[in-house]
Amino acid sequence: MRERNLYQQKLVLLVLDVLAFFGALHLAIWLRYSANLPFSKAGSAPWEQILQAFPFVALVWLTVSAAFGSYRIRQSAFQESSAVVRATLVTFLAVLSATFFYRGFSYSRGMIGFFIPLVLVAVMAARIGFRALRRRALRRFAGRDRIAILGQSRIGTSLIQGLLRDADYHEVVGFIEIDTAQREDAAGDSTPWSVGEQVLRRLGHVSDIEELCSRDAFDSIILVDRKLAEATMLDTIDACLRHQVSWSMIPAVHELLLDRARVDLIEGIPLVGMRCSNIVGFNWMLKRVTDVVVSVLAIIMVAPLMLLVAIGIKLSSPGPVFYMHERVGHRGKTFPFLKFRSMHTGNDDAIHREYTRKWIENNEAHTHEGDKEVHKIVNDPRVFRLGRFIRRYSIDELPQLFNVLRGEMSLIGPRPAIPYEVDVYREWHRRRFEAPPGITGLWQVSGRNRLSFEEMIKLDIDYLENWSLLLDLRILVRTVRVVLFEHAF
Numbered sequence: 001m002r003e004r005n006l007y008q009q010k011l012v013l014l015v016l017d018v019l020a021f022f023g024a025l026h027l028a029i030w031l032r033y034s035a036n037l038p039f040s041k042a043g044s045a046p047w048e049q050i051l052q053a054f055p056f057v058a059l060v061w062l063t064v065s066a067a068f069g070s071y072r073i074r075q076s077a078f079q080e081s082s083a084v085v086r087a088t089l090v091t092f093l094a095v096l097s098a099t100f101f102y103r104g105f106s107y108s109r110g111m112i113g114f115f116i117p118l119v120l121v122a123v124m125a126a127r128i129g130f131r132a133l134r135r136r137a138l139r140r141f142a143g144r145d146r147i148a149i150l151g152q153s154r155i156g157t158s159l160i161q162g163l164l165r166d167a168d169y170h171e172v173v174g175f176i177e178i179d180t181a182q183r184e185d186a187a188g189d190s191t192p193w194s195v196g197e198q199v200l201r202r203l204g205h206v207s208d209i210e211e212l213c214s215r216d217a218f219d220s221i222i223l224v225d226r227k228l229a230e231a232t233m234l235d236t237i238d239a240c241l242r243h244q245v246s247w248s249m250i251p252a253v254h255e256l257l258l259d260r261a262r263v264d265l266i267e268g269i270p271l272v273g274m275r276c277s278n279i280v281g282f283n284w285m286l287k288r289v290t291d292v293v294v295s296v297l298a299i300i301m302v303a304p305l306m307l308l309v310a311i312g313i314k315l316s317s318p319g320p321v322f323y324m325h326e327r328v329g330h331r332g333k334t335f336p337f338l339k340f341r342s343m344h345t346g347n348d349d350a351i352h353r354e355y356t357r358k359w360i361e362n363n364e365a366h367t368h369e370g371d372k373e374v375h376k377i378v379n380d381p382r383v384f385r386l387g388r389f390i391r392r393y394s395i396d397e398l399p400q401l402f403n404v405l406r407g408e409m410s411l412i413g414p415r416p417a418i419p420y421e422v423d424v425y426r427e428w429h430r431r432r433f434e435a436p437p438g439i440t441g442l443w444q445v446s447g448r449n450r451l452s453f454e455e456m457i458k459l460d461i462d463y464l465e466n467w468s469l470l471l472d473l474r475i476l477v478r479t480v481r482v483v484l485f486e487h488a489f
Contacts, residue, residue, distance in 0.1 A: 009282055010071045016130060020122035021058050028115035061091040084123050092116055135168055137285040148203055148218040149175040151225025152193060155250060155269060159224060160195045162266040173218050174203040178228055209236050213243035222271060223249035241427035244331050244434060248273025277434035277464040286469060291411050295404040306398055309340055309390060316386040319345035322399060327416040330436045335408040337416055340396040342387025353420050360424050363452045394483050400439045412472045413438025414460040432460040445478040
């Protein structure tokens with residue numbers, strides 16, 4: 001089950017309503033006073049009175065709309081339309097009644113006649129577009145959970161019925177069978193499993209869980225049979241961690257207090273599972289749009305600096321301007337990672353491989369500065385003079401803006417991992433692959449190479465679980481401060 005920031009979706013609906021309201025107002029004014037319609041008398045629009053009254057009317061309308069439930073995200077299109085229509089009619093009945101007793105403002109009944117249907121059409125068109133865009137975002141950007149049910153039980157049947165009613169967010173792809181002796185309250189051994197009008201196909205047996213996860217056929221597993229053997233359950237969780245598959249279960253009551261657990265309610269049934277990345281669905285789309293816009297503007301702004309650095313590298317050291325290396329990104333997929341070359345060519349990475357292994361497995365620091373440890377090779381002889389300068393101020397990272405444009409990276413995210421580094425990861429370390437890696441991130445502005453590997457991973461996971469656009473903005477501001485005024489190494 002995925003966490004989603006419903007607040008941001010409500011904020012988008014609010015912005016769309018404001019735009020629709022004032023767009024419809026301007027069109028109604030034009031139709032009434034400037035369109036020269038045969039049934040409408042032309043004249044000068046009373047802009048002063050309109051601008052005094054309608055911001056207040058808009059505020060009342062938005063408040064009434066919220067009270068009628070038009071900003072509830074998970075409701076049918078009919079319920080949403082009904083809330084908008086009722087809120088609009090109630091608002092304008094109240095406004096027209098008030099103006100009947102207050103003669104300080106003379107309104108045009110013709111303009112109001114144009115405005116009410118126009119605002120309804122504009123709002124509903126915007127919301128239909130929003131629903132279509134949200135559905136596309138959920139389906140395209142990993143926001144619609146593909147769920148596999150582990151085991152069979154009556155409570156599992158109720159859970160599936162609830163998931164099927166929320167089809168924009170959930171897709172139940174099938175069930176995974178477990179041994180009959182391990183079942184509690186079994187719904188039967190029939191294959192496939194019928195839940196109402198929905199027929200679930202059998203995906204396989206729990207002993208095949210590693211292979212099933214590796215196929216990328218589902219994003220989440222929900223355990224609905226609590227009699228699954230503990231050893232088998234642990235093997236299932238390990239397989240999910242290895243392949244970035246979310247895992248949840250229907251818990252016993254005393255397990256609701258698990259540390260860092262996430263609790264979901266479907267049809268009143270509690271599910272406890274690992275907290276997942278908040279960068280999914282609509283949030284993913286918002287982050288991606290921000291990445292593209294900011295990276296394009298940044299490339300335009302730093303293009304002269306990048307040209308000067310490229311010339312400097314060519315004059316300082318023989319070899320290519322750019323350094324391209326394979327890195328591990330979203331869901332463990334590799335991509336060509338780009339940066340300015342800061343080292344001499346022809347270097348052996350054996351030293352870095354060995355240090356990285358010791359850092360991850362034993363938390364060994366490379367350098368001690370007084371009472372502080374630095375988890376990075378300092379005074380590396382492979383780095384030439386200009387390379388040290390561009391590394392100090394993170395200028396060597398600027399070409400990664402092109403990785404961002406290509407969708408392989410994000411402006412903010414976990415540090416891109418090297419393949420030989422991933423070879424010694426523990427299973428829970430792989431959670432950092434739940435989103436694209438970033439040029440900068442929470443780790444970089446929270447101590448960077450003075451932090452242990454475990455501390456870095458925990459910061460990455462905290463970032464993924466608590467992502468918001470505001471958090472990204474804070475990290476960007478802190479990145480500028482760290483690069484300019486602190487040691488950015």
